[in-house]
Amino acid sequence: MTHDPTAAAHAWAQPTDHGTTPLKADVAVIGAGSAGLTAAGLAASLGRRVILVERDRTGGECLFTGCVPSKALLSLARRVHTARGAAALGLDVTGQPDWAVIRAEVRRVIDHFEPVDSPQAIAQRGITVIAGEAAFVSPHVLEVSHAQGTRTVMAGEFVLATGSEVAVPAIDGLRDVPFLxxxxxxxxxxxxxxLVVLGGGPIGCELSQALARLGSRVTIVQAAARLIPRDEPEASQALLRALRAEGVTVHLNTQVTRVEAGGAGVRVHRQGGPAVDGTHLLVATGKRPRVHGLGLEVIGAAFDDHGLTVTPAMQSVTCAYLWGAGDVVGGPMFTHGATERGTLAGLGSVGWPGRVAARWRAPAGRVEHIPWVTYTDPEIAHWGLTEAQAVARYGERVTVVDYDFSHLDRAVTEGEAGFVKLVALRGVLGSPLGLRVVGAQVVGSRAGELIQGLSAPPRLGVHPLRVALLPVSYPTFAEATRQTYLGLFTSGDHFGTARPGRATADA
Structure with a gap:
């Protein structure tokens, strides 16, 4: 399977007139990933003339290098893992999966979604799509460079949705060796x-488990004291146990001092330990906003290495006609966060009614208030404050409910382990008055689904008692939500267990 994204990108959507006449629009959007597509589509639906500029492929990271291919790979790896696990039932599964078939299947899934975000589909929404690299050359003016030369784009409002790029750490020798x-x-x-993986965050852990299940030997080198450090320590430990049980070698609290070609491919030197030799190196140490080389200095738009500086409604703090959307504004980088930010930017770009709507919606669209999921097996899902963060902020008011899946009938029938951790603030004098939930963590095969039910009530302002008293279908994993919430009000073998919050080193 071969695919040349650069050739594909520049084969479409060049203006038929290659003259020097500037293209004009009400709104120009730079970047056609999740955020840019959302902003452009919203502005166009509200009657604005929209130009969308994309340097690579419409659809962005999520479609081609993020959510879609990674979840397809994880699904394939899970099927292989499940087949091998059937030996306990008397079945015999041997051999290794065909890597060419795996790659082809991942590509098939991408191809299934690609038409929805294609330039042709976007054009049908009334949006003019242009391929090329965009940079501001003066206020309200972009210069777009493409294979045929350059083109000028002028607009009243602009949305910057250029996404993020891989943050390559400053490790001696790293840029001198090939890496994935x-x-x-x-x-x-x-x-x-x-496969030697630098980084134990969500991306590093997901890809490590997938490749290990597909037949690769995998070693993770993580600088932090634990994996996925933004989640609760119990979740990190559960994931560490799962990865090690599947043969993944994990080195925590380990600094990489140097990388060089050696052995079968690459040699990673560790501080305080022997070097690790691997055939391939995967750099998964995070992403950074793509803000450089865009001419933001020309229009006076404030930015730094953490991204475009914007208000909660995604408007640039120093350039009134520029809006940010998606990873380019920094903070947590999720597709669902990108679409929320794209919605705010799209609203703001259409005039004062939209700006009022964006300001009104901005609190609900804060990415840090949206659940996130690490799609390993087990899944790791989180929302809100961790226990340590809550204790640091609220002190003795914090109460925590722990609920283990050993009390969840559906989990027992399916032989699955997991847990829920709910972080709440006590009510007045221990009563339900003023009681509220401020965080949740789930570990389990359906954690990504359960976190929505656990976090929706506090996000919508629903009192925890209403959730605890709401009947749930039996036997389902959704019962974990009700039974955890019941732990805030009563005790029992099948309910969550309440305890005072404890401060930890992660505060």
């Missing part, structure tokens, strides 16, 4: 024999 990233691993011509 979450953007390139799906096109690796062969399955890695021994």
């Amino acid at each position: 990233t979450h953007e390139t691993v799906f096109d690796a011509p062969e399955r890695p024999g021994h």
Whole structure:
């Protein structure tokens, strides 16, 4: 399977007139990922003339190098893992999956979604799509460079949705050896024999487990004291146990001092320990906003390495006609966060009624208030404050409810382990008055689904008692939501267990 994204990108959507006449629009959007597509579509639906500029492929990271291919790879790896696990039932599954078939299947899934975000589909929504690199050359003016030369784009409002790029750490020798990233691993011509992964965040852990299940030997080198450090320590421990049980070697609290070509491919030198030799290296140490080389200095738009500086409604703090959307404004980088930010930017770009709506919606659209999921097995889902964060902020008011899946009938019938952790603030004098939930963590195969039910009531202002008294279908995993909430009000073998919040080193 070969795919040349650069050739594909510049084969479409060039203006038929290659003259020097500027293209004019009410709104110009730079970047056609989730955020840019949302902003452009919203502005167009409200009657604005919209130009969308994309340097690579419409659809962005989520479609080509993020959510879609990674979840497809994880699904394939899970099927292989499940088949091997059937030995306990008397079945015999041997051999290794065909890497070429795996790659082709991932590509098939991408191809299934690609038409929805294609330039042709976007054009049908009344949006003019242009391929090229965009940069501001003067106020309200973009210069777009493409294969045929350059083109000027003028607009009253602009939305910057240029996304993020791989943050390559400053490790001696790293740039002198070939390495994979979450953007390139799906096109690796062969399955890695021994994959060394720098970084134990969500991306590193997901890809490590998937490749291990597909037959690669995998070693994770994590600088932090634990995996997925933004989640609760119990979740990190559960994931560490799961990865090690599947043969993944994990080095925590480990600094990489140097990388060089050696052995079968690459040699990673660790501080205080022997070097690790691998056939392939995956850099999964995070992403950073793509803000440089866009001419933001020309229009006086404030930015730094953390992204475009914007208000809660996504308006630039120093350039009134510029709006930010998605990863480019920094903070948590999720597709669902990008669409929320794209909605705010799209609203703001259409005039004062839209700006009022964006300001009104901005609190609900804060990405840090939206649940996130690490799609390992088990899944790790989180929303709101951790226990340590809550104790640091609210002190003795914090109460925590722990609920283990050993009390969940559906989990027992399916032989699945997991838990829910609910972080709440006590009510007045221990009563339900003023009681509210401020955080939740789930570990389990359906954690990504359960976190929505656990977090929706506090996000919507619904009192916890109403959730605890709401009947749930039996036997379902959704019962975990009610039974955890019941732990705030009563005790019992099948309910969550309440305890005082405890401060930890993660505060």
